[in-house]
Amino acid sequence: MPAKQLTPEIEAWIEQRWSRFPEGAAGKALTLGVLYQAQEAFGHVDTEVIDLVATRLGLTAAHVRGVATFYTMINPREVGRYHLQVCTNIGCMLEGAYKVFEHCKARLGVENKETTADGNVTLSEVECLAACGYGPVAQIAEKGKPEIPLYFEELDLETVDKILDGLEKGEVPTELGR
Amino acid sequence: MGVFDLKIISKHFDDPQARHLDHYETHGGYRMAKRATTMAPGDIHGEVKTSNLRGRGGAGFPTGVKWGFVPKDAETVYLVVNADESEPGTFKDRHILHWNPHLLIEGMIIASRSLRVHNAYIYIRGEMQREYRILQDALDQAYAKGYLGKRIFGSDVDLDVTICRGLGAYICGEETALLSSLEGGRGWPRLKPPFPAVKGLWGQPTIVNNVETIANLPWILEHGGQAFADVGVGRSGGLRLVSVCGHVERPGVYELPLTVTGNDLIDICGGMREGKAVKAVIPGGVSMPVLTADELDVPFEFDALQNDARIREVETAPGVKFDLGGNRTLRTMAGSGGVVVMDETTDITMAAWRILHFFADESCGQCTPCREGTGWLTQVAHRVAFGHGRAGDVELMASIADGIAGNTICALGDAAAWPTLAFITKFRQEFEDKVKNSLAHSPSAPSGTGAQAAGAS
Numbered sequence: 001m002p003a004k005q006l007t008p009e010i011e012a013w014i015e016q017r018w019s020r021f022p023e024g025a026a027g028k029a030l031t032l033g034v035l036y037q038a039q040e041a042f043g044h045v046d047t048e049v050i051d052l053v054a055t056r057l058g059l060t061a062a063h064v065r066g067v068a069t070f071y072t073m074i075n076p077r078e079v080g081r082y083h084l085q086v087c088t089n090i091g092c093m094l095e096g097a098y099k100v101f102e103h104c105k106a107r108l109g110v111e112n113k114e115t116t117a118d119g120n121v122t123l124s125e126v127e128c129l130a131a132c133g134y135g136p137v138a139q140i141a142e143k144g145k146p147e148i149p150l151y152f153e154e155l156d157l158e159t160v161d162k163i164l165d166g167l168e169k170g171e172v173p174t175e176l177g178r
Numbered sequence: 179m180g181v182f183d184l185k186i187i188s189k190h191f192d193d194p195q196a197r198h199l200d201h202y203e204t205h206g207g208y209r210m211a212k213r214a215t216t217m218a219p220g221d222i223h224g225e226v227k228t229s230n231l232r233g234r235g236g237a238g239f240p241t242g243v244k245w246g247f248v249p250k251d252a253e254t255v256y257l258v259v260n261a262d263e264s265e266p267g268t269f270k271d272r273h274i275l276h277w278n279p280h281l282l283i284e285g286m287i288i289a290s291r292s293l294r295v296h297n298a299y300i301y302i303r304g305e306m307q308r309e310y311r312i313l314q315d316a317l318d319q320a321y322a323k324g325y326l327g328k329r330i331f332g333s334d335v336d337l338d339v340t341i342c343r344g345l346g347a348y349i350c351g352e353e354t355a356l357l358s359s360l361e362g363g364r365g366w367p368r369l370k371p372p373f374p375a376v377k378g379l380w381g382q383p384t385i386v387n388n389v390e391t392i393a394n395l396p397w398i399l400e401h402g403g404q405a406f407a408d409v410g411v412g413r414s415g416g417l418r419l420v421s422v423c424g425h426v427e428r429p430g431v432y433e434l435p436l437t438v439t440g441n442d443l444i445d446i447c448g449g450m451r452e453g454k455a456v457k458a459v460i461p462g463g464v465s466m467p468v469l470t471a472d473e474l475d476v477p478f479e480f481d482a483l484q485n486d487a488r489i490r491e492v493e494t495a496p497g498v499k500f501d502l503g504g505n506r507t508l509r510t511m512a513g514s515g516g517v518v519v520m521d522e523t524t525d526i527t528m529a530a531w532r533i534l535h536f537f538a539d540e541s542c543g544q545c546t547p548c549r550e551g552t553g554w555l556t557q558v559a560h561r562v563a564f565g566h567g568r569a570g571d572v573e574l575m576a577s578i579a580d581g582i583a584g585n586t587i588c589a590l591g592d593a594a595a596w597p598t599l600a601f602i603t604k605f606r607q608e609f610e611d612k613v614k615n616s617l618a619h620s621p622s623a624p625s626g627t628g629a630q631a632a633g634a635s
Contacts, residue, residue: 020338022380025361025380027362028361028362028363029360029361029362030362031362031363032342032343032344032345032359032362033343035345036304036343067362067363067364070347070364071304071345071346071347072345072346072347073304073305073345073346074345074346088532089266089532089536090518090532090536091266091267091423091424091518093528093529094424094425094518094520094524094529127264127348127536127539127540128264128265128266128267128348128536129305130263130264130268130269130271130303131272132266132268132269132421132423132429132516132518133269133421133422133423133430134429150308151308
C-alpha cells in the first residue's frame with residue numbers, strides 16, 4: 001500500500017488558515033483541525049496518520065499523539081461506516097436514554113464502542129450533546145460524509161428502529177433528524 | 179406581561195431566515211457594529227460597565243470588569259468566544275449559534291473594537307457540526323460584505339474572525355483549557371493567576387467570553403448600558419437565556435427576567451409532566467448544587483442563588499457546613515443557566531451517579547485529587563445507586579468530595595464535589611436507604627430512569 005498523504009483539501013485548508021495565527025504558532029494551532037480532517041479522510045487516526053500530521057505541521061509525533069489521545073472525537077481504531085452516538089447524560093437519561101441505548105445494543109448485537117460484525121455500525125454512548133430539552137438525543141456520523149450534521153431528538157424505540165432499519169439498508173434517515 | 183415581552187437575544191429563534199445576513203439587516207442588524215467602528219473603545223467599555231452585564235458561561239463575573247483587566251499598553255489583544263457549551267443541562271448557546279449567528283458576529287465586532295482586537299476566535303464544540311457550518315456561512319457572508327476583514331464598514335479597523343473546532347472534551351469549556359486547546363494542545367487548564375486577560379493566548383492579553391454574553395452587546399450599544407442594567411436586578415443586568423430539561427411539559431430555551439423563580443420557571447414550562455410533584459431542580463448545569471422542592475421560591479439570579487437564606491447550605495457531614503474558602507458557605511449558583519427538573523419518581527442516587535460518571539470521564543488528569551477522586555466517587559456512587567452499597571459509603575462519598583474541592587487547578591474538581599455534597603446534604607435519607615437495602619441483601623431496582631439496564635458495573 002502506498003504511503004498515506006494528506007488530501008489536497010486538507011492542504012488547501014492549512015494554506016488558508018496558516019496566516020490567521022501568529023508566526024511560529026500556526027503549525028501547532030492547526031493540530032486539532034488537521035487531525036480531524038485526516039480522520040475524515042482515512043477513517044481513523046493511527047500511528048501512520050499521527051506521523052503524517054506531525055511531519056506536515058513541523059511538530060513532534062509525541063505532541064500530535066498527545067493531542068489525538070486526549071480528545072474523544074479522534075478514533076484510534078477503525079469505526080463502522082456509521083457511528084451511532086447516543087447521549088445518556090442526565091437530561092437524556094431522565095427521558096429514557098438508557099432504554100434507547102440498551103435497545104440499540106440488543107438490536108446491533110454489540111456493546112458500547114463496538115462495531116457490528118459486518119463493519120456497518122459502531123455504537124457509542126456519548127456525553128451531553130447540548131440538546132438536553134429534546135432528549136434522548138443521538139448523532140450519526142457517516143464515514144466520508146461529514147455533511148450529516150443532524151441531531152436525532154426525542155428518540156423512542158420506534159424511531160430508533162427506523163434509524164437502525166435505515167442504517168442496515170445503507171442510508172441515514174435524515175428526515176427523522178433536525 | 180411587560181418585561182416578559184422583551185426579547186434581547188431570542189427574538190428570531192425558530193426563524194430559519196434569521197441566519198441570513200440580508201434578513202438580519204432588515205431587522206436592524208449590523209448597525210451597532212458599524213457604529214462601534216466610529217466610537218472610542220473606552221466609550222463602548224463604559225456602556226458595558228454601566229450595563230451590569232455578567233458572564234453567561236457559568237461564573238457570572240462582570241464583563242466590564244473583566245475587560246478592564248487588559249493592560250492599557252497591550253499591543254496585541256485577543257478575543258476568544260467560548261462556544262464549547264457542554265455543561266449537561268445547558269443548550270442555550272447552541273440556539274444562538276443555530277438561529278442567530280450574526281448576532282454573535284456583531285457582538286464580536288463591538289467587543290473587538292472596545293478591546294482593540296484584530297484577531298478574534300470562536301472555539302466551537304466539535305460535536306456541533308451543523309452549528310459550525312451555519313456559523314462559517316455567516317462569517318463568509320460578513321466577509322463578503324466587508325463587515326469583517328480589512329477596513330471593516332469602510333473604517334480604519336481591521337478584524338479577522340476564525341472558527342476553531344474542539345474535538346470532544348468538556349474541559350475545554352474552562353477558559354484556560356480552551357486556550358490550551360486553541361493553541362493546539364491537550365485541553366489542560368492552567369493555574370490562575372496570571373489570568374487570561376493579562377496573559378492568555380500565546381502569552382498575550384486575551385478576553386474569553388461566552389456566546390450569550392457577547393450576543394447581548396448589540397442591544398447594549400443600541401439602548402445604552404443603563405437600559406440594560408434597568409432591565410435586570412441588583413448587580414445583574416439584562417435578561418437571561420435559561421435552558422430547561424427534564425420532567426416539565428415544555429422543555430426548551432427561554433429568555434426571561436432575572437426575577438423569575440424556580441417555581442415560576444416550572445410554570446412557564448407548562449408545569450410538571452403528568453401532574454407529578456417536583457422533587458429536585460439543578461439550577462445552573464450539573465456542576466451546581468441541587469435544590470429541593472421547597473427551595474424554588476428564590477429568583478434564579480446570580481446573587482440570590484448564592485446568598486438567599488431559604489436555600490440550605492451544603493454540608494460535608496450532618497451539621498458541618500462546607501467551607502468554600504474565605505469563611506464562605508455554599509448554597510448554589512446560577513451557573514450556565516442549564517436547569518434540570520426532576521420529578522418525584524426520580525432516583526436521586528442514580529442521577530448523582532450519572533453526573534459523577536460524566537465528571538470522571540471528563541477529568542483532564544492533571545490534578546491527582548480530581549483524576550483519582552472523580553473515579554472513586556463514581557465507583558462508590560455506582561454501587562450505592564445499583565444496590566451494592568456498603569456501610570459508610572455515604573460518608574465516604576462526602577469525604578472524597580471534600581478532599582477534591584478547592585484542591586485542583588481548575589473548577590472541574592469542584593464541579594464534581596459540590597453536587598455530590600449537595601445531593602447528600604439534601605437527600606441523605608435516600609442514599610442511606612439504598613445502602614441499608616443493599617446490606618439487607620435486597621438490591622432495590624432503580625426506578626424512573628431505565629438506567630438499571632445500563633450494566634455499567
